[in-house]
Amino acid sequence: MAGAPLRVLLVSPLPPPVGGIATWTRILLREIACDPGIAVEHLDTAVRWRAVTQISAPARLLGGTAQALRDYLRFRSILRSITPDVVHICTSAGYALRKDLLMLRAAASRGVRAIIHYRMGRIPALAQSQGGEWDLLRQCTATAHTSVVLDRRSMRALREACPAADVRSLPNMVDLMAVDGVLGGLDNSDANSALDCAVCLVYVGHVLPSKGVTDLVEACRLTGLRLRLEVVGPAEDAYCRELASRSGDHTTLIFHGTLSHEEALETLRRGNVFVLPSHSEGFPNVVAEAMACARPVLATDVGAMPEMLDAESAEPCGICVEAKNPAALADAITLMAGDAGLRAAMGARGRRRAETEYAAPVVTRRLTELWREVAALSG
Template sequence: MRILIVTSQFPIAGEPNRGRPIHQTVRELSTRAEVRVLSPVARYPRWATPRSYLYRASDPDFAVPGCDVRYVDYPALPAVSRPFNGWLCARTLHAPLREFAPDVVLSYWLYPDAFGAMHAARRARLPLVVGSRGSDLRVRDAISRRLTRPVLRAAQRILVVSEDLGRVAVRDYDADPAKIRAIPNGCDATIFHPQPQGDARAALGLDSGVPLIAYVGRLVPEKGLRELLDAVTALATRLTGLQLALIGEGPMRAELEARIAAMPGVRVHLPGAQGPREVARWMAASDLVTLPSYSEGHPNVLVEALACGRPVVATPVGGIPEVVDADCGLLVAVRDPAALAEGLAAALGRVWNETTLSRRFSRGWDAVAADTLRACEEAVTASKR
């Protein structure tokens, strides 16, 4: 089977860890089918780059190990071109789609990527499979919500990373439940596994014998980072030597640096975006991993933290309750620094079995790829009826 994958959520020059779960899926899928990735990237003029995320221009020569990927770009303006981005994206896809001649089009990220893929697939009379990661279904702006609806109607199969997202698709977009396939993320056990905390701290130059809380993800407000700083500040009055690591990049970094400079009693590390092995080392060095998000799909960072034998403290949003229960972590109220501080304190004060935690998830990316291929085969069969 020949599968054309359309997604902007893929490694790109300057951001090699972008879209890591999709990259992992594609790499495994490429061992089972002939796969090509088309990664459409919005091209903004220098005087009008987006402020809501760290914009990276595409580099057509950038290579992703284990993947056949082609980068294409389309012109855009922040906010102004949003209603048209799906159409602009579609225009860049027609020629490379004809060149590859796939059996099915699979697009991750519903708007504008899958909207453009929908029109390209329709023009080529090909079946369409779409995949949602979370925030592309829980969109806040009315334009993107309205343009997402026809994508879900047109798709032969809809892939979601949690059962919760499947319910959102049905409830908010009238998606056909029969088309939905929940395919949870996998975890690379060759990277994310228990390792001695002391060794990990020594490798990172961290103090031993002091509590360390780790956060891994984008530095954006909706991840609950303001609440996290408030909670850690309060917790520092009770825990001497408390440290916090914020691993990732994002538009909130300058704000965080300013707040951290004024925080008493807490040492905060900001190592920036890290590769998988470095993330695993930070997790191993920590006492727990936290994710106080306002919204989530199926956060792979929590699966990876558990695989490293670390308990988690998170909020009960989206697919997080499908990952976290009382045996592996604590769930605390959203946007509540006091509740978060109590949850962190309780988790730090509890004895956790590292081996038991690491066995919570044994699903590899090969299983994710097999489920994805099955959904593509179903879509091809359904399109012939």
């Protein structure tokens, strides 16, 4: 007779709204549902009281404090009712670290080992700043049994700062079955003959200055090329008007707004190059999806993106440039626009890397092995 399933209390958001952590959660819960040896109790921490583009500090502090209290009380209630074998807390850090620390301490008080999963790429920068957020992050790392980060640079920084801590690196995952299901009937060629432009660029994400969208529009203008830039994601009207005024005469700028996941993938596939010029990132799901779509990626040298694209190797899946540098981004766009063979080769390598490194079953297996390892130590 099989033993009782491993009980995991997972603290993470689910869509809506769509975001990197929420997408990861959705894919993970679907994968875990196929494993009878694991029973997940999920605490949904999605922020639904404000628009994703509403980022003012006062609103985030007041509304976030109320939500943090609600999430913490729900966490305590679930912790008492099911006594999980493992707690797994996903966090984007920032204001949420105070709540995360309280949850970690509550789990420890009941003898439950906890994993904290840092879902952002700012750890090296925080280690240099030595500010209040870094102090809280170190406290969380010291309290958790295991800390999980998204990239090797973050892992090195956290291990150096907390040498006694167990720090692991785990990539995000991409749902290849879903991608292929949506795109199976679409043309996979790079040809752009139907459009009167050198190349079609696609951006998918929150349309914000911090995501480098202003940099991207400026870079397109600097190339002097006739380009098509399709922007997918939630945006404020005033910011869209500002971007349009900056785009110049040679860039056809199209705002799609928020699309369904399927529509976003179709838009990404129709383009020649995916661009994500963020100022800060963790391990963006959309980059993995672009790779799964066999599209080359232009990104900034932040978070896990250089690692994802194998950017320093002889056979990269894309190009990484310095963040907040429109001129460098313009040079990379010009290179991609003029070399269809380069685009095709990078896209093909990206697809292979998505299959071997980031496919949902591969990453889920690594995570469940970690859960079982931590639970065994707890027992």
